[in-house]
Amino acid sequence: MFRILEKEMLTPTICRMKLEATRLAKSARPGQFLIVRTDEKGERIPLTVSDYDAEAGTVTIVTQKIGASTINLVDNFNEGDSFADVVGPLGNASEFVNMAPDELSEQSFIFIAGGVGTAPVYPQAKWLKEHGAKVDVIIGAKTADLLIYKKEMSEVCDNLFICTDDGSEGFHGMVTALLEKLVIEEERHYTQAVAIGPMIMMKFTTLTAKKLGLPITVSLNTLMVDGTGMCGACRVSVGGKMKFACVDGPEFNGFEVDFDEAMRRQTLYKEEEKAALTK
Amino acid sequence: MALGFEEVTRGFSVEEALNEASRCLHCKNPRCVEACPVRIQIPEFIAKVKELDFAGAADVIAQDSSLPAICGRVCPQENQCEGRCVLGIKSKSVAIGMLERFVADWSREEGYEGKKVHAENLGMKVAVVGSGPAGLACAGDLAKLGYDVTIFEALHEVGGVLAYGIPEFRLPKDTVLKHEVDQVRKLGVKIETDVIIGRTITIDQLMDEEGFEAVFVGTGAGLPKFMGIPGENLNGVFSANEFLTRSNLMKAYRDDYLTPIKKGGKVAVVGGGNVAMDAARTALRLGSDTTIVYRRTEVELPARAAEVKHAKLEGVKFAMLTNPVEILGNENGWVKALRCVKMELGEPDASGRRSPVAIEGSEFEIEADTVIMALGTAPNPLISRTTEGLDVNGRGCIVADETGVTSRPGVFAGGDAVSGAATVILAMGAGRKAAAAIHEYLSK
Numbered sequence: 001m002f003r004i005l006e007k008e009m010l011t012p013t014i015c016r017m018k019l020e021a022t023r024l025a026k027s028a029r030p031g032q033f034l035i036v037r038t039d040e041k042g043e044r045i046p047l048t049v050s051d052y053d054a055e056a057g058t059v060t061i062v063t064q065k066i067g068a069s070t071i072n073l074v075d076n077f078n079e080g081d082s083f084a085d086v087v088g089p090l091g092n093a094s095e096f097v098n099m100a101p102d103e104l105s106e107q108s109f110i111f112i113a114g115g116v117g118t119a120p121v122y123p124q125a126k127w128l129k130e131h132g133a134k135v136d137v138i139i140g141a142k143t144a145d146l147l148i149y150k151k152e153m154s155e156v157c158d159n160l161f162i163c164t165d166d167g168s169e170g171f172h173g174m175v176t177a178l179l180e181k182l183v184i185e186e187e188r189h190y191t192q193a194v195a196i197g198p199m200i201m202m203k204f205t206t207l208t209a210k211k212l213g214l215p216i217t218v219s220l221n222t223l224m225v226d227g228t229g230m231c232g233a234c235r236v237s238v239g240g241k242m243k244f245a246c247v248d249g250p251e252f253n254g255f256e257v258d259f260d261e262a263m264r265r266q267t268l269y270k271e272e273e274k275a276a277l278t279k
Numbered sequence: 280m281a282l283g284f285e286e287v288t289r290g291f292s293v294e295e296a297l298n299e300a301s302r303c304l305h306c307k308n309p310r311c312v313e314a315c316p317v318r319i320q321i322p323e324f325i326a327k328v329k330e331l332d333f334a335g336a337a338d339v340i341a342q343d344s345s346l347p348a349i350c351g352r353v354c355p356q357e358n359q360c361e362g363r364c365v366l367g368i369k370s371k372s373v374a375i376g377m378l379e380r381f382v383a384d385w386s387r388e389e390g391y392e393g394k395k396v397h398a399e400n401l402g403m404k405v406a407v408v409g410s411g412p413a414g415l416a417c418a419g420d421l422a423k424l425g426y427d428v429t430i431f432e433a434l435h436e437v438g439g440v441l442a443y444g445i446p447e448f449r450l451p452k453d454t455v456l457k458h459e460v461d462q463v464r465k466l467g468v469k470i471e472t473d474v475i476i477g478r479t480i481t482i483d484q485l486m487d488e489e490g491f492e493a494v495f496v497g498t499g500a501g502l503p504k505f506m507g508i509p510g511e512n513l514n515g516v517f518s519a520n521e522f523l524t525r526s527n528l529m530k531a532y533r534d535d536y537l538t539p540i541k542k543g544g545k546v547a548v549v550g551g552g553n554v555a556m557d558a559a560r561t562a563l564r565l566g567s568d569t570t571i572v573y574r575r576t577e578v579e580l581p582a583r584a585a586e587v588k589h590a591k592l593e594g595v596k597f598a599m600l601t602n603p604v605e606i607l608g609n610e611n612g613w614v615k616a617l618r619c620v621k622m623e624l625g626e627p628d629a630s631g632r633r634s635p636v637a638i639e640g641s642e643f644e645i646e647a648d649t650v651i652m653a654l655g656t657a658p659n660p661l662i663s664r665t666t667e668g669l670d671v672n673g674r675g676c677i678v679a680d681e682t683g684v685t686s687r688p689g690v691f692a693g694g695d696a697v698s699g700a701a702t703v704i705l706a707m708g709a710g711r712k713a714a715a716a717i718h719e720y721l722s723k
Binding site for chain 1: 435518535
């Protein structure tokens with residue numbers, strides 16, 4: 001059993017939990033994810049790792065209430081309760097963790113974080129900052145109330161930029177417009193972009209990056225069952241080849257990802273998910 | 280009446296078992312034993328059944344097999360013991376599989392635990408990776424020898440393919456599988472679920488940091504294959520692994536479990552092995568109109584004869600000599616049909632089976648909204664990629680000798696991870712051989 005040590009609502013629908021998971025905490029790296037099965041009857045839910053502490057043996061997850069399983073996870077599990085299973089870390093660590101220190105010091109990253117996708121950006125930015133790279137972060141959300149991790153992120157990056165679709169905080173507009181503004185108008189130079197957020201946001205950010213001639217990595221949040229390469233539910237087309245997001249990813253070169261197919265595949269169980277909400 | 284998920288094949292009653300046992304001729308040179316991958320002393324255990332000494336029969340089987348209730352149910356007996364039975368030449372072979380199952384089920388129901396072994400604790404730790412047939416058998420034998428054994432399982436359930444692959448209607452989980460796992464636990468074997476070796480911790484860490492002196496890798500062959508034809512990423516195309524994992528491991532067939540699964544509609548299952556039959560019969564039970572699509576004829580179907588028979592009786596349709604060339608989708612990207620070609624059998628290939636050849640201009644469509652690919656599986660590369668000095672071959676299988684010795688000292692391997700997808704009994708046999716090899720290695 002995996003105990004929930006802390007629980008905090010970041011917005012009315014986004015929840016942060018610190019979990020006891022000793023082995024996982026020791027081996028987690030930036031870019032990886034984990035799977036939670038709340039209880040005997042629950043799904044295996046892939047979730048982002050937003051922090052980990054090897055010494056304390058804890059990992060932090062951030063979950064948005066979207067379907068029956070995530071609503072169950074957020075509403076019915078509290079501090080002191082335990083999840084039946086927490087397994088990971090899954091997927092490959094971000095490519096930059098293999099870079100040499102002198103190579104890292106020449107890198108200038110721009111992260112584009114959308115909604116709940118802001119949480120997994122945090123450990124990446126933190127790792128890069130600790131290892132001498134320059135890091136800027138854009139956090140985007142529909143409206144100011146939905147922004148998460150502003151304070152935490154500001155502590156691990158050089159420049160934090162906020163944007164909201166409705167202009168209630170920061171730049172008024174989409175993350176893509178802000179990215180263009182930073183690169184073209186403000187002539188900021190970046191060597192690598194990383195976008196994590198809703199599939200549609202990663203698609204358009206990739207299009208913008210392409211226009212700007214900026215290499216971009218995206219982290220794909222596909223459907224999954226086991227998360228270990230066994231089922232193939234997470235398959236995506238990358239560079240025209242079939243890849244499994246769980247073992248080949250989750251991070252891929254954005255230019256090579258077939259986003260339209262990936263978005264279509266995310267809707268596979270829409271009917272069943274809708275039915276589950278009314279159960 | 281709608282088909283359920285309860286076990287289909289009823290076991291023998293005592294009377295039926297006695298009748299069947301009395302048919303055995305007790306051949307001087309029993310061909311059945313030769314044909315058994317683990318050489319169970321078949322005539323000997325059948326003789327005990329005849330004498331009503333079921334405990335004695337269980338003891339005979341236990342000398343060579345640690346999973347009789349499972350093997351009695353899932354072994355391809357017609358290609359092994361029963362296939363070589365002398366009686367089978369003129370009439371019907373002795374139903375050895377059913378007798379094995381009878382003895383194992385009797386032991387479970389009567390609480391007979393077999394001869395007790397009291398091994399001296401050797402104070403040495405051995406790690407077993409994977410809790411499928413190979414891992415369970417290896418762990419059981421090592422514990423009997425006095426080792427301190429821990430099994431690491433990546434999933435949340437114990438059993439490997441027995442848990443995620445083989446359906447409830449062929450292998451009941453809460454009775455048969457759970458009992459076999461409990462037997463291994465009773466020997467003192469510890470089982471840690473939710474630990475993915477190669478991700479959560481590596482083999483090197485197990486040996487260097489956690490004090491394991493040897494490791495057995497029995498990680499199976501869990502990586503699904505696809506055909507490489509257009510349309511395989513359309514919505515509605517699943518690997519058999521995904522479909523079966525949702526149903527078996529996640530219990531998606533039950534309304535009270537949260538994992539979704541596609542129910543109803545028209546399902547085409549591509550492939551002809553046991554996994555294809557399991558997927559087809561599962562789809563049927565979920566209310567689907569189900570067709571097996573296979574490129575050779577019924578004679579070449581690699582599935583157990585009993586599974587093919589049940590699939591047919593239950594209403595699965597069979598499209599033989601049919602090979603998919605493309606999966607067609609509708610305007611929203613969902614499967615609408617399988618485009619196939621008709622095949623004919625040509626010259627025998629390396630395996631001795633006549634290879635199917637496409638008939639030109641024979642293309643036609645099979646209407647389907649779900650396509651399940653059951654084309655076999657390959658070993659998962661996670662362990663080989665993260666273990667220094669562990670050699671794999673071109674098919675991704677770990678290179679190991681007869682006894683499980685790999686290129687890496689202290690690391691042994693067996694089962695599907697070495698052979699590629701095969702059978703439960705071969706994996707169990709490999710696990711036991713490796714246990715003996717580990718004992719030899721650690722006794723030096």
